[in-house]
Amino acid sequence: MKIENKFPTKDISDEDIKTKFPLVAKKNASHKSKFVIANVEFGGDLIPVFAGPNMVESEKLILDCAKNVKSSGAHFLRGGAFKPLTFPYRSEKYTETKEEGIKWLLKAKKEVGIPIITEVMEEKYLELVSEVTDIIQIGSRNMQNFPFLTACAKTQKPIMLKRHYGSSLRDWLGAAEYLLVEGNQKVILCERGVSVPHTHRATSRFLLDLQVVPAAQEITHLPIVVDPSHATFWRPWVAPMALASIAAGSDGIMLEVHPDPKNSAVDPLQPIDFKEFNVLVKKMDNIAKSIGKRHVLK
């Protein structure tokens, strides 16, 4: 019997590189994008660090975080004024600070002198957020919200595109192509964990996929950042996974840092505190330097 070789492949083929994501794909084996955002170089020897709280809870919190993460070596302050929630009800603590949060981020940026990365979820807030942020973060759940991708790309602001936890590398690169096709050159990919059947604890949420770092770098010239906080969801695993990300060749690291993790407004099991962050940055730098010319600190 002859079977029909019927299914279009999910694998990445030479055909894909030519017709599906020609802008995202490398032109040759050594092709790697280098670009500068707020005086920080991506895609080169530096491995930039994004750090800060999950949510911009208050002015005090974000200023405090900005100072602390900067002094430990972070290159960007992260923090959400907008936050997607699986369920439509928010506890008091969990309230999005929206326009006010954006103001506080701006204040932190000016007073502390650290550039910003923050998430937008709706086209109507794109303009507001673009005024303060140095990098627009597109969250996992919006990875295939194609009209929104196009709207973000058209701002011509740098963009970090998080991978959906149920997405293949091929789909992820396809989503990135929606950004590049608008002429936007400063696009960063971010791995943050995939859902798998074989969880460590049944109720653990995601598995950090570090294999995607060399896999993506084989196909695309875009820098790839790793976020071990959202993947592990558990403070004690953040440091080993951050160190492993550097060793695997990640082009950047995103970390959730909070002055008082247990009282974080969201996901209190996952942030590390200032002291842990300070130690971790040094170790990440050590690893980078121990295996080549890359570095986290100067």
Place this chain on the structure above:
Amino acid sequence: MKIENKFPTKDISDEDIKTKFPLVAKKNASHKSKFVIANVEFGGDLIPVFAGPNMVESEKLILDCAKNVKSSGAHFLRGGAFKPLTFPYRSEKYTETKEEGIKWLLKAKKEVGIPIITEVMEEKYLELVSEVTDIIQIGSRNMQNFPFLTACAKTQKPIMLKRHYGSSLRDWLGAAEYLLVEGNQKVILCERGVSVPHTHRATSRFLLDLQVVPAAQEITHLPIVVDPSHATFWRPWVAPMALASIAAGSDGIMLEVHPDPKNSAVDPLQPIDFKEFNVLVKKMDNIAKSIGKRHVLK
């Protein structure tokens, strides 16, 4: 050693029913929503059938489909004037017909007398689509696009919410709660396959999850429809999976039907033709009647 029971559970608990999706959850074991859309009852003894092409390719095609699926017993005509694509480049065939396609759907509705279900992907088209469609379809990739869910719900049009292929039942019910919290009562869930590591063919795409039919019905009063066409992606498997869906207790069936499947503008391996649809509807009806008082045909 004592370990910390740290992770919030992904399981559905009594607490979830009270605080995460109280409107979506059943009030008691026999609670089941019944409502009428365009004279078709959902949640009762009838198992409505949605049928039609993947895309509204042309006026002729959609009129042809409308007549044929109606005469075989379909209750709704399906067909997309808008179509999300994994990559930003479209072949000529694959072009969205947008406003024009919506007009053709309206013509089919009026001339043939069959209600419509069609997908919207952007808030800006909501008004246009609402004027013709009887049910708004929210696609898998938008399942957790929360601001869009809210905008759709506010139209107060009936909505069908497709499950993301990487989503748990808990997350899906959370997304549905975003619709009900706006006062929208006519919400239908639609299972269309999940991604799994153990595919039948490596390049097959999804696995139809029929177990979610009784699992969802145990927790929610909302009707649950099954779409075996997108899950199987392969014509020969559509009929057995459609029959299995009826036997599993599905409250409705969505099927891709095309007069000339091999020349379908999108996914040509998956539609069944008019004749196959005609035979299948009768078999689905036979199964429903053989095990109780439900029916597909009158």
Place this chain on the structure above:
Amino acid sequence: MKIENKFPTKDISDEDIKTKFPLVAKKNASHKSKFVIANVEFGGDLIPVFAGPNMVESEKLILDCAKNVKSSGAHFLRGGAFKPLTFPYRSEKYTETKEEGIKWLLKAKKEVGIPIITEVMEEKYLELVSEVTDIIQIGSRNMQNFPFLTACAKTQKPIMLKRHYGSSLRDWLGAAEYLLVEGNQKVILCERGVSVPHTHRATSRFLLDLQVVPAAQEITHLPIVVDPSHATFWRPWVAPMALASIAAGSDGIMLEVHPDPKNSAVDPLQPIDFKEFNVLVKKMDNIAKSIGKRHVLK
């Protein structure tokens, strides 16, 4: 850039059919194995039913089950005298009855006149079990225990090979080839659920994969049986999934039946009782007859 199309495919190819599992593969599209075991035909119009308790707990229990499932229409009595456990410690209730259990199965077979299917886990018990059983059951966890597969096949007894919950169809057919290559013609495949990331309840265990029924039947001539009890792990979902299995075209059904499910020695949430079994068999028969010439009862 040209990428290397390097990975050997996991998909099933024409090459596989010729070189990997030529005996398991169909010779032509209509090729289907038919064989008789203990006067019951497999692969034809009859859909045989295997029913009984998880474990052969006592002589009384197994005799009771044998009579009851036979009178409701079951073709084979199932029940384990040997039982793999994830952890090495057994509660008193959970003790394997081994040689004694095999004797009780033999007594049930003779007194009630119903053929037997039971699991073996070790070569050293193969001879003992072969004397009483009509079909040797190879459990999921042994699916790729290749030397054991060969030993079972060499007994020339009929064999039912359960799919590992982490196995692709390709690997499963490869394991079946180990049986056929020894000249054993009476081989039955059994689907019993796969592990997936998107469970209905985080702590639910497996997802019944009904899509594998038409997928396997497309490639192999061997009959394929479905076991919804182990997949769903939850009594209320067993009946809908059993009915769905028949509708999907399954060539047989395996069900866990216990006179007092709550007091079953193992997995007490999953067996149905005698009355539920009696009703279910009739409904399965109705479905089979409603869509063609297949039947469960005479």
Place this chain on the structure above:
Amino acid sequence: MKIENKFPTKDISDEDIKTKFPLVAKKNASHKSKFVIANVEFGGDLIPVFAGPNMVESEKLILDCAKNVKSSGAHFLRGGAFKPLTFPYRSEKYTETKEEGIKWLLKAKKEVGIPIITEVMEEKYLELVSEVTDIIQIGSRNMQNFPFLTACAKTQKPIMLKRHYGSSLRDWLGAAEYLLVEGNQKVILCERGVSVPHTHRATSRFLLDLQVVPAAQEITHLPIVVDPSHATFWRPWVAPMALASIAAGSDGIMLEVHPDPKNSAVDPLQPIDFKEFNVLVKKMDNIAKSIGKRHVLK
């Protein structure tokens, strides 16, 4: 409505630690097993390296490998004289060398002075293999072959237990308990990739799960080794994943090394050559030393 909290959890609980795998579980947070095999300490500051070809193809090959990997710093020579295959047909190249291969391993051990780790698949070869090997390797597909686990444990030889690619941490620790319950203290766990729905290339096989390193170390005192060769299945990804394993805190590394990878008898895409191994060992050592007092080389 109140739902039943019915399912036994798959998560690891305090109850599990007491009743399911009390011997495998840590007694307190700092509990870590230390033991010596062939003068190499496990569970301490040294991170032992196992290296060698997939199969013991010939006397020349294994002697060549033994000398080379030893001179680069490997602590153990790996290589299979027995090899499970998914399909029952072997190419000429792919033949198991069995008894002869075991003799060649013994020769390499004596002449080169490097201890051995090799896989056994059947009880009948246990005695033969035990005479030469320093560590018995139990392969992924045998992880839940419980009678075989018991037989291996009873030899009182050190054992390395590979994780099944579809196994949770809980099931893996349960399998390890089968070894410890026989009084065998020298048990090593080995992570080698899990199957996931979101593969990088559809036909890539496994995803290396590095998160399981801290997850396992949180619960068990047993050392955990990582095998990036089988997980990645692709030479260019082996080095980044090996470095990441060290950074994540792995207690050992297993690597496939072959003098002429393209002509390896099995899986020719995955071994690294002698030169790559030599460079990699130094980098692994650098990483270990850069973040603490652990080391790969002296």
